[in-house]
Amino acid sequence: MDKRSRIGARIAAEFKDGDYINLGIGLPTEAVNHIPEGVRVTLQSENGILGTGPQPAEGEEHPDMINAGGGFITANPGAVFFDSALSFAIIRGGHVDVTVLGALQVDQHGNLANWMIPGKMVPGMGGAMDLVTGAKKVIVAMEHVDKRGNPKILKECNLPLTAKGKVSLIITDLCVLEVTPAGLLLKELSEGVTVQEVIDATEAELIIPDELK
Amino acid sequence: MDKRSRIGARIAAEFKDGDYINLGIGLPTEAVNHIPEGVRVTLQSENGILGTGPQPAEGEEHPDMINAGGGFITANPGAVFFDSALSFAIIRGGHVDVTVLGALQVDQHGNLANWMIPGKMVPGMGGAMDLVTGAKKVIVAMEHVDKRGNPKILKECNLPLTAKGKVSLIITDLCVLEVTPAGLLLKELSEGVTVQEVIDATEAELIIPDELK
Amino acid sequence: MFKRITAAEAAAMIKDRSRVAIGGFLAVGAPESLIDAVVAAKTKDLHIIVIASDWEDRGIGKLVANRQVRSAQVSHLGTNREIQAQMNAGEIDIELVPQGTLMERVRAFGAGLGGVLTPTGLGTVVQESKQIITVDGKEYLLEPAIPSDFALIRAHKADECGNLVYSKTARNSNPIMAKAGRITIVEVDEIVPTGELDPEHIVTPGVFVDYIVVKEV
Amino acid sequence: MFKRITAAEAAAMIKDRSRVAIGGFLAVGAPESLIDAVVAAKTKDLHIIVIASDWEDRGIGKLVANRQVRSAQVSHLGTNREIQAQMNAGEIDIELVPQGTLMERVRAFGAGLGGVLTPTGLGTVVQESKQIITVDGKEYLLEPAIPSDFALIRAHKADECGNLVYSKTARNSNPIMAKAGRITIVEVDEIVPTGELDPEHIVTPGVFVDYIVVKEV
Numbered sequence: 001m002d003k004r005s006r007i008g009a010r011i012a013a014e015f016k017d018g019d020y021i022n023l024g025i026g027l028p029t030e031a032v033n034h035i036p037e038g039v040r041v042t043l044q045s046e047n048g049i050l051g052t053g054p055q056p057a058e059g060e061e062h063p064d065m066i067n068a069g070g071g072f073i074t075a076n077p078g079a080v081f082f083d084s085a086l087s088f089a090i091i092r093g094g095h096v097d098v099t100v101l102g103a104l105q106v107d108q109h110g111n112l113a114n115w116m117i118p119g120k121m122v123p124g125m126g127g128a129m130d131l132v133t134g135a136k137k138v139i140v141a142m143e144h145v146d147k148r149g150n151p152k153i154l155k156e157c158n159l160p161l162t163a164k165g166k167v168s169l170i171i172t173d174l175c176v177l178e179v180t181p182a183g184l185l186l187k188e189l190s191e192g193v194t195v196q197e198v199i200d201a202t203e204a205e206l207i208i209p210d211e212l213k
Numbered sequence: 214m215d216k217r218s219r220i221g222a223r224i225a226a227e228f229k230d231g232d233y234i235n236l237g238i239g240l241p242t243e244a245v246n247h248i249p250e251g252v253r254v255t256l257q258s259e260n261g262i263l264g265t266g267p268q269p270a271e272g273e274e275h276p277d278m279i280n281a282g283g284g285f286i287t288a289n290p291g292a293v294f295f296d297s298a299l300s301f302a303i304i305r306g307g308h309v310d311v312t313v314l315g316a317l318q319v320d321q322h323g324n325l326a327n328w329m330i331p332g333k334m335v336p337g338m339g340g341a342m343d344l345v346t347g348a349k350k351v352i353v354a355m356e357h358v359d360k361r362g363n364p365k366i367l368k369e370c371n372l373p374l375t376a377k378g379k380v381s382l383i384i385t386d387l388c389v390l391e392v393t394p395a396g397l398l399l400k401e402l403s404e405g406v407t408v409q410e411v412i413d414a415t416e417a418e419l420i421i422p423d424e425l426k
Numbered sequence: 427m428f429k430r431i432t433a434a435e436a437a438a439m440i441k442d443r444s445r446v447a448i449g450g451f452l453a454v455g456a457p458e459s460l461i462d463a464v465v466a467a468k469t470k471d472l473h474i475i476v477i478a479s480d481w482e483d484r485g486i487g488k489l490v491a492n493r494q495v496r497s498a499q500v501s502h503l504g505t506n507r508e509i510q511a512q513m514n515a516g517e518i519d520i521e522l523v524p525q526g527t528l529m530e531r532v533r534a535f536g537a538g539l540g541g542v543l544t545p546t547g548l549g550t551v552v553q554e555s556k557q558i559i560t561v562d563g564k565e566y567l568l569e570p571a572i573p574s575d576f577a578l579i580r581a582h583k584a585d586e587c588g589n590l591v592y593s594k595t596a597r598n599s600n601p602i603m604a605k606a607g608r609i610t611i612v613e614v615d616e617i618v619p620t621g622e623l624d625p626e627h628i629v630t631p632g633v634f635v636d637y638i639v640v641k642e643v
Numbered sequence: 644m645f646k647r648i649t650a651a652e653a654a655a656m657i658k659d660r661s662r663v664a665i666g667g668f669l670a671v672g673a674p675e676s677l678i679d680a681v682v683a684a685k686t687k688d689l690h691i692i693v694i695a696s697d698w699e700d701r702g703i704g705k706l707v708a709n710r711q712v713r714s715a716q717v718s719h720l721g722t723n724r725e726i727q728a729q730m731n732a733g734e735i736d737i738e739l740v741p742q743g744t745l746m747e748r749v750r751a752f753g754a755g756l757g758g759v760l761t762p763t764g765l766g767t768v769v770q771e772s773k774q775i776i777t778v779d780g781k782e783y784l785l786e787p788a789i790p791s792d793f794a795l796i797r798a799h800k801a802d803e804c805g806n807l808v809y810s811k812t813a814r815n816s817n818p819i820m821a822k823a824g825r826i827t828i829v830e831v832d833e834i835v836p837t838g839e840l841d842p843e844h845i846v847t848p849g850v851f852v853d854y855i856v857v858k859e860v
Binding site: 258259260261262275276277278279280281283286288294295296297298300301304305335336337338339340341342343346347373374375376377378 | 451454455500501502503504513522524527529530533544546549550551592593594595596598599600601
């Protein structure tokens with residue numbers, strides 16, 4: 001399995017049968033290819049569909065059928081279309097079980113920054129602030145370090161926040177970290193990765209359980 | 214024409230072609246029998262229908278088809294069913310052209326009281342407060358005096374208000390009064406009614422235009 | 427995903443002192459099987475949230491007649507002498523809420539909002555003890571969200587994903603309350619196979635539905 | 644009751660400096676005929692309210708590329724380099740609004756509400772200069788209603804009463820904005836005879852619709 005697939009599979013392992021899930025653009029969507037057998041989840045896309053199906057075959061795209069990333073989609077049996085106010089009532093009202101998002105930065109308090117780099121890039125928060133505020137469980141899925149090798153998991157985010165203290169799990173190519181009141185707990189290492197490698201790639205303090213030492 | 218029909222006809226004369234109308238329980242509903250030819254109006258009932266049709270024939274009642282007064286209704290072609298939040302978005306959002314309500318009291322400032330008599334009768338405001346607050350034009354339609362002959366059109370309402378300063382027209386069995394910044398303007402007398410009779414039956418000061426003197 | 431249960435099982439989940447939002451308008455669209463089961467369960471001291479107090483023998487009137495309601499947020503009592511009598515005797519606490527405001531306050535809870543600003547009730551007793559907020563030069567009352575532990579609602583049909591459609595004016599408060607219960611229990615005429623309800627026509631997505639009872643009365 | 648007009652007639656009603664809410668999400672469900680007509684009319688200094696800034700050559704991106712937009716309330720700019728360039732050059736004022744908050748603020752205006760309380764944005768730059776209100780021990784931001792002079796929206800079909808239905812995910816912000824325009828102008832694929840749309844399936848009642856344009860592109 002390549003890196004993306006490994007992360008996707010690890011995300012999907014968090015899903016429970018019957019869950020309603022919202023996946024952010026990019027890496028998080030990799031999870032749909034790895035949903036365990038016997039686990040049925042319903043995907044929401046915040047532009048207004050519950051029950052998003054797989055990408056259509058080439059030539060089968062419907063111009064009015066996209067997900068929140070702008071990609072063409074299909075609808076599964078039992079799907080529903082609705083307006084954006086209802087869509088965010090689902091999200092903000094706490095009816096999404098799991099949301100998975102990418103991050104520019106995440107910190108040991110569970111703070112997330114993923115919508116702007118002042119002076120450089122201001123794509124806007126889109127639906128991310130509502131998702132992170134409202135979902136029952138917020139998972140960050142990303143490469144452990146940025147393209148230049150700098151840590152993205154920090155003591156304190158210094159980019160503008162998406163939401164404060166809402167992230168509960170961080171899944172990267174190197175490891176899985178749980179956000180606890182005491183700080184970031186190293187839950188799992190990816191195959192072939194050492195504790196020291198994770199420590200070196202992370203600015204935040206890590207809590208290393210005995211069994212991983 | 215009897216008294217009720219006269220009031221109903223006078224209400225209906227206020228309707229313009231294309232208007233969306235909400236009629237309160239009782240006397241106001243009499244207007245539907247007198248809508249002028251060439252004037253098409255759409256009736257809203259706040260429990261969740263736009264396009265209320267006439268009462269069904271006996272035996273044709275549908276248990277799920279009522280108006281806000283609990284009476285059985287039909288739906289006209291082009292009718293729409295919706296939930297109560299959308300229904301009040303129509304009302305509060307200013308999309309109802311005319312609402313017609315009964316009153317316990319109305320005063321020269323356009324204040325209306327029609328939902329409780331403390332210690333005696335507390336039916337509640339139902340949708341009336343939203344209707345009076347949101348409708349473009351609020352008409353009060355009622356008997357000019359109460360059952361004991363006491364004035365209902367006062368200098369100041371002393372019952373709990375439904376809304377402040379929202380009434381623009383008062384249609385009674387005796388006359389039509391317009392609420393103006395200067396006070397209540399006597400616009401029309403019913404057939405056979407004298408100015409003095411209106412003055413005697415009204416506590417509020419009236420502005421009597423020359424042509425009626 | 428919802429679980430199918432009986433009305434009695436639904437009633438057994440609702441403990442004394444629960445806050446229960448109940449659908450219907452003058453009992454049209456009221457979940458009568460669920461209400462009957464709560465009557466049979468003799469649950470006490472309920473707080474109910476409902477548009478109107480219905481009649482003594484229909485809708486939530488049955489709970490009032492059986493003296494199971496301690497307090498209510500409601501917009502209209504005019505059709506139910508019993509609730510007025512209990513209110514006058516101090517046996518039931520009534521907060522009268524304008525109907526549109528009541529719907530927005532319930533909707534707000536379901537949508538994760540803390541409340542809304544409305545002009546309705548300004549200059550009336552409704553504004554007593556409420557905060558007045560000025561936006562763009564206009565005054566509004568701050569009306570807080572109304573929380574509920576359970577929503578008991580009535581729909582026409584559900585599919586196997588819990589998606590709901592309603593019947594005519596029996597829709598009324600039901601879709602709003604469906605979204606607002608911490609636990610939402612729906613009474614339906616029937617459960618149809620998934621695919622039978624058009625994705626464009628579904629009013630309430632199944633994500634809001636926890637339990638479904640097929641009507642028993 | 645609505646009036647049927649052309650896209651050019653619609654555009655002619657929209658004066659410089661108007662506040663215009665425009666439907667669509669990444670241009671899916673955007674009223675392209677109406678937008679093209681506004682581009683042709685060269686209307687200036689518009690304030691637009693839209694979910695996302697679409698692409699340079701689709702949706703509201705065309706208005707931005709033609710330098711007709713002075714300011715915008717929008718949740719996402721990531722797909723449109725031109726609007727980011729104009730923002731960085733100080734030529735366009737952008738208020739970034741979380742998408743759910745944007746929808747509630749637009750909905751509030753249409754529903755006659757002054758605003759809503761939302762937890763979204765707490766602890767972020769979104770809360771700057773906003774009032775924080777505590778309800779039931781929880782903090783919320785007070786988010787005021789967003790007014791608009793015109794709503795330009797896209798629906799699939801209208802009937803002769805102006806009732807609207809939408810197509811799949813092209814629904815998105817359109818029903819919300821339809822309710823929120825002081826003047827609402829709808830672009831549809833076709834107008835069908837009254838009676839063809841089922842009263843249970845209509846999403847936007849005709850009461851919100853002022854003008855209808857049958858799509859021209």
